[in-house]
Amino acid sequence: MNTVLSVENLSTYFKTDKGIAKAVENVSFSLNKGEMLGLIGESGCGKTTVAQSILRLIEYPGKVVSGRVLLNGKDLIKASEKVLSSLRWKEISVIPQSAMNALNPIFTIGDQIMESILLHENVSKREALQRTKTLLELVGIDGERWKSYPHEFSGGMKQRVAIAMALACNPKLVISDESTTGLDVLTQAQVIALIKSLQKKMDLSVILISHDLPMVTAICDKIAIMYAGNIVEWASTEDLLKNARHPYSQALLNASPDLGNPEKEVVSIPGSVPNLVNFPDSCRFHTRCPHAFDKCRQETPEFREIKNGHYTACFLEEEGNHG
Amino acid sequence: MVNSRWKKYWQVLTSNNIGLFGLILLVIFLLIAILAPILAPFDPTDRVGAPFTKPNGQFLLGTNDVGQDILSELLYGTRISLLIGVIAAFISILLGCLVGIVSGYYGGKVDAFLMRLVDLVLVIPFLPLMILLAAFIGPSFWNIVLVISLISWASPARVIRSQVLTLKTKGYVEAAKSIGTNIKVILARHILPGVIPIALSQFVLAASHSILIEASLSFLGLGDPFTKSWGTILYYAQARGAFLTDAWIWWVLPPGLLITTLVIGFAFTGYSLEEILNPRLRKER
Amino acid sequence: MDKSTLLKVSNLKKTFIKKSGTFLKRKKTEVYAVNNINFEVNKGEILGIIGESGCGKTSTARMVMRLMKETKGEITFEGVNLCNLKESETNKIRKKMQMIFQDPYDTLNPGMKILDILMEPINAHEKGLTYEEKYQKVIEAIEAIELRPAQDFIHRFPHQLSGGQRQRIAIARAIILKPSFIAADEPTSMLDVSVRAGILNLLLDLRKKMGLTMMFITHDLSTASYMCDRIAVMYQGKIVEIGPTKKIIQHPSHPYTKALVAVVKDLNHFIKNREKLILDGEVDSTKEEKGCPFVARCPHKEAVCHTQVPELEDVDRGHSVSCHCHIELLEKTS
Ligand SMILES: Nc1ncnc2c1ncn2[C@@H]1O[C@H](COP(=O)(O)OP(=O)(O)O)[C@@H](O)[C@H]1O
Ligand SMILES: Nc1ncnc2c1ncn2[C@@H]1O[C@H](COP(=O)(O)OP(=O)(O)O)[C@@H](O)[C@H]1O
Ligand code: SF4
Ligand code: SF4
Numbered sequence: 019m020n021t022v023l024s025v026e027n028l029s030t031y032f033k034t035d036k037g038i039a040k041a042v043e044n045v046s047f048s049l050n051k052g053e054m055l056g057l058i059g060e061s062g063c064g065k066t067t068v069a070q071s072i073l074r075l076i077e078y079p080g081k082v083v084s085g086r087v088l089l090n091g092k093d094l095i096k097a098s099e100k101v102l103s104s105l106r107w108k109e110i111s112v113i114p115q116s117a118m119n120a121l122n123p124i125f126t127i128g129d130q131i132m133e134s135i136l137l138h139e140n141v142s143k144r145e146a147l148q149r150t151k152t153l154l155e156l157v158g159i160d161g162e163r164w165k166s167y168p169h170e171f172s173g174g175m176k177q178r179v180a181i182a183m184a185l186a187c188n189p190k191l192v193i194s195d196e197s198t199t200g201l202d203v204l205t206q207a208q209v210i211a212l213i214k215s216l217q218k219k220m221d222l223s224v225i226l227i228s229h230d231l232p233m234v235t236a237i238c239d240k241i242a243i244m245y246a247g248n249i250v251e252w253a254s255t256e257d258l259l260k261n262a263r264h265p266y267s268q269a270l271l272n273a274s275p276d277l278g279n280p281e282k283e284v285v286s287i288p289g290s291v292p293n294l295v296n297f298p299d300s301c302r303f304h305t306r307c308p309h310a311f312d313k314c315r316q317e318t319p320e321f322r323e324i325k326n327g328h329y330t331a332c333f334l335e336e337e338g339n340h341g
Numbered sequence: 342m343v344n345s346r347w348k349k350y351w352q353v354l355t356s357n358n359i360g361l362f363g364l365i366l367l368v369i370f371l372l373i374a375i376l377a378p379i380l381a382p383f384d385p386t387d388r389v390g391a392p393f394t395k396p397n398g399q400f401l402l403g404t405n406d407v408g409q410d411i412l413s414e415l416l417y418g419t420r421i422s423l424l425i426g427v428i429a430a431f432i433s434i435l436l437g438c439l440v441g442i443v444s445g446y447y448g449g450k451v452d453a454f455l456m457r458l459v460d461l462v463l464v465i466p467f468l469p470l471m472i473l474l475a476a477f478i479g480p481s482f483w484n485i486v487l488v489i490s491l492i493s494w495a496s497p498a499r500v501i502r503s504q505v506l507t508l509k510t511k512g513y514v515e516a517a518k519s520i521g522t523n524i525k526v527i528l529a530r531h532i533l534p535g536v537i538p539i540a541l542s543q544f545v546l547a548a549s550h551s552i553l554i555e556a557s558l559s560f561l562g563l564g565d566p567f568t569k570s571w572g573t574i575l576y577y578a579q580a581r582g583a584f585l586t587d588a589w590i591w592w593v594l595p596p597g598l599l600i601t602t603l604v605i606g607f608a609f610t611g612y613s614l615e616e617i618l619n620p621r622l623r624k625e626r
Numbered sequence: 627m628d629k630s631t632l633l634k635v636s637n638l639k640k641t642f643i644k645k646s647g648t649f650l651k652r653k654k655t656e657v658y659a660v661n662n663i664n665f666e667v668n669k670g671e672i673l674g675i676i677g678e679s680g681c682g683k684t685s686t687a688r689m690v691m692r693l694m695k696e697t698k699g700e701i702t703f704e705g706v707n708l709c710n711l712k713e714s715e716t717n718k719i720r721k722k723m724q725m726i727f728q729d730p731y732d733t734l735n736p737g738m739k740i741l742d743i744l745m746e747p748i749n750a751h752e753k754g755l756t757y758e759e760k761y762q763k764v765i766e767a768i769e770a771i772e773l774r775p776a777q778d779f780i781h782r783f784p785h786q787l788s789g790g791q792r793q794r795i796a797i798a799r800a801i802i803l804k805p806s807f808i809a810a811d812e813p814t815s816m817l818d819v820s821v822r823a824g825i826l827n828l829l830l831d832l833r834k835k836m837g838l839t840m841m842f843i844t845h846d847l848s849t850a851s852y853m854c855d856r857i858a859v860m861y862q863g864k865i866v867e868i869g870p871t872k873k874i875i876q877h878p879s880h881p882y883t884k885a886l887v888a889v890v891k892d893l894n895h896f897i898k899n900r901e902k903l904i905l906d907g908e909v910d911s912t913k914e915e916k917g918c919p920f921v922a923r924c925p926h927k928e929a930v931c932h933t934q935v936p937e938l939e940d941v942d943r944g945h946s947v948s949c950h951c952h953i954e955l956l957e958k959t960s
């Protein structure tokens with residue numbers, strides 16, 4: 019299989035008044051062609067920071083302090099701004115959380131999609147318009163509506179336009195950063211269905227960032243679970259559902275009710291997410307982990323492969339005394 | 342939290358150069374007002390020198406038409422100007438709070454009526470009205486205060502009403518209502534604490550307006566002739582022709598400068614208080 | 627009225643005036659936030675109200691709690707019609723009915739200590755108690771919501787608590803007077819997944835211990851199925867389906883409910899059969915439909931749906947649906 023994106027030991031820190039916030043620490047994962055990876059975690063755990071680090075969009079007071087982001091073997095962290103701007107849109111693009119941020123209210127949506135095509139590719143205006151219409155049809159909007167302004171569309175339709183825009187220059191990799199959060203359940207499902215079908219049709223690689231575990235487990239091939247700046251487990255969806263190894267993953271799976279299983283008793287995770295500023299060497303989950311022992315409070319567990327393609331960072335695995 | 346909130350206001354106020362400058366000016370004027378008997382070389386009501394004496398070693402700013410020391414008059418005048426400004430501002434803020442809170446919280450017809458009243462007061466050209474009022478009820482310290490208050494409660498009422506409208510939509514106000522807390526308690530516990538800081542900044546601004554208005558009235562001869570404020574001093578200077586002779590340098594200029602400085606002191610403090618209380622303004626800096 | 631009915635809502639309506647158009651051509655349209663709904667909450671049960679945002683859930687709760695005046699309709703609580711009460715009488719009733727709000731960051735006054743926040747209901751309704759008795763009640767309430775030791779919390783300000791802890795304090799404030807009815811408006815929607823379960827279990831626990839009756843509002847079907855005995859599904863200000871949770875989940879009968887259940891039960895199935903479950907319609911709530919409110923998105927619509935408003939009809943002992951075609955649909959699926 020060919021790897022499209024490979025993130026290796028990525029760390030991104032933010033300078034704050036109170037010290038250094040290690041928002042993303044030592045994160046590694048990779049993505050194959052045509053694969054859909056779900057990046058899951060509670061708000062503030064660093065999902066957006068990971069996405070922005072991949073695209074090199076981190077701005078002061080943040081900084082990528084170490085690690086590599088290989089896109090088809092090219093390191094984006096070291097790439098020049100010129101190379102980067104040639105890669106954004108054409109190789110890798112983002113569907114933002116809020117379509118309002120992506121769409122300018124004073125231009126027609128057609129103009130906006132066309133502009134992003136013309137800016138990145140050497141094509142005639144007519145061709146760009148033709149492609150814009152095709153793109154709109156692709157996301158289920160009548161191509162002739164390219165003359166509409168954003169306010170004439172409902173929330174779900176605006177989100178579709180944002181998707182069309184992200185696909186404007188035929189990228190190979192699309193990152194969707196909570197692009198359906200805030201939409202109604204049905205609209206959200208419709209947008210997700212659209213992303214899924216486009217992924218299949220265009221053989222896209224997709225990173226689907228979300229905090230909705232049931233949704234992600236339903237449609238992603240692989241899942242990476244983040245907690246407080248770390249990826250604590252990364253596995254195929256099947257492995258994760260059947261055999262989650264990290265205590266946080268297990269807790270998360272037990273935290274939300276399941277419609278298919280009315281007998282399931284949901285359990286919350288005691289305590290709250292720790293402050294990431296000046297976080298000491300230790301497992302970041304130790305303050306809430308039911309299995310924590312001395313070593314967890316003093317050392318950081320290594321993120322390693324425990325089974326073919328199943329990675330986790332927990333001392334229980336090293337001790338071989340899981341349970 | 343309450344304490345730390347005030348501490349934060351204090352920090353922002355003093356870290357802001359304009360606010361600090363305004364505050365220092367106010368403190369200086371307050372000290373002058375309090376220490377007037379010590380600072381003033383003479384009793385301002387005594388005829389201590391020859392009329393129209395030019396400034397010299399004894400009378401630093403000369404004497405007026407009846408031989409009273411102008412410097413002492415000015416120092417004592419600080420008391421009157423400051424007092425009228427502060428009392429009038431206090432009364433207008435009190436009125437403004439009452440109208441603003443009632444109007445904002447109860448809404449509906451009461452609100453509509455009160456806001457029309459506010460509009461009315463705001464659009465009336467105030468100087469002619471005041472002259473009329475002051476002339477009608479006669480010049481005295483309290484009448485001046487009354488006239489100023491009647492004119493200047495409207496603008497604070499409006500600001501406070503809009504603050505109450507924002508507070509009213511806060512979840513905790515709705516929660517208090519759903520608990521069954523009665524309106525008086527809601528107003529006292531949840532609304533008022535959010536209004537006081539705004540009222541404070543409005544008070545400072547109102548004080549600066551009041552001082553100006555008082556000076557204008559007194560200059561027009563509608564001030565209390567027995568309690569000489571800076572405006573009254575200017576009135577006499579004008580009446581005795583100081584504007585036409587050299588005397589304007591020591592008889593007209595000093596009270597004018599004092600009025601300007603005091604107004605600036607209040608205005609600077611008020612604007613930076615407003616900035617503290619309006620986070621949107623603060624961020625823009 | 628049935629003896630076991632605690633709350634009865636009849637023909638409840640709420641309209642808002644929406645202004646639109648340019649300065650010169652001002653148009654005023656009536657928007658139905660809640661459009662003629664009927665339901666009952668029986669003693670001891672939890673009735674869930676689910677629906678997408680803007681469908682009128684909060685407005686319904688606020689009218690029941692007398693925080694908003696209804697345009698039309700009746701709300702009967704313990705046999706008393708709340709709509710005709712005077713302000714002082716309403717305040718008295720409030721001792722028995724309390725509300726938990728959606729936003730835990732907004733619902734507690736940031737300038738007040740937890741102790742004072744929890745004293746507020748007592749001061750409003752049980753003025754006669756001594757300070758010690760009041761204090762004791764506060765401690766008991768904090769312990770009931772599982773924040774221990776209680777003494778650690780009473781002198782804190784809300785900003786010193788996490789979101790989940792704040793929502794617990796809001797719950798404590800709601801139960802401190804031992805009410806018989808609680809309306810909870812999406813109490814977990816703004817909390818992290820990991821603390822949600824705790825709040826849900828706490829509410830279930832309190833209901834058991836105190837015999838509470840609840841109206842539980844949520845937009846999440848799985849949460850509703852976990853919490854509620856019965857579920858009412860709202861769409862565009864109307865109740866389109868109501869019935870026991872089990873029936874709603876296993877035999878959803880309204881096309882909207884069907885789509886909802888499909889999404890939550892099996893997303894892949896939904897993705898594969900999307901066109902059969904829901905259409906991409908645009909919904910304009912300002913336009914008063916002559917027919918069914920769901921018609922723009924309904925894959926089963928027929929001619930009659932455009933012209934006639936469907937009524938809520940009982941299909942199976944306590945399970946009611948408002949759809950012209952539910953009978954055919956039932957036959958098609960079974
Ligand atoms: N501009 C910033 N300044 C300081 N800290 C930041 C900034 N942006 C993000 N962070 C920190 O990074 C952490 C992760 O944020 P984010 O990546 O947005 O999380 P998520 O997308 O998972 O909700 C947060 O806890 C926050 O403290
Ligand atoms: N105070 C208000 N003024 C005008 N419209 C309102 C007001 N409150 C609610 N609405 C409208 O009523 C409808 C229902 O709102 P709401 O009851 O809050 O829905 P939900 O809680 O289900 O999201 C929405 O369309 C909303 O815009
Ligand atoms: S390393 Fe220790 S604290 Fe961390 S998850 Fe594993 S057992 Fe828990
Ligand atoms: S009444 Fe018609 S449009 Fe409405 S839900 Fe039923 S089938 Fe669909």
Ligand SMILES: [Mg+2]
Binds near residue numbers: 065067196
């Ligand atoms: Mg994010």
Ligand SMILES: [Mg+2]
Binds near residue numbers: 684685
């Ligand atoms: Mg709501």
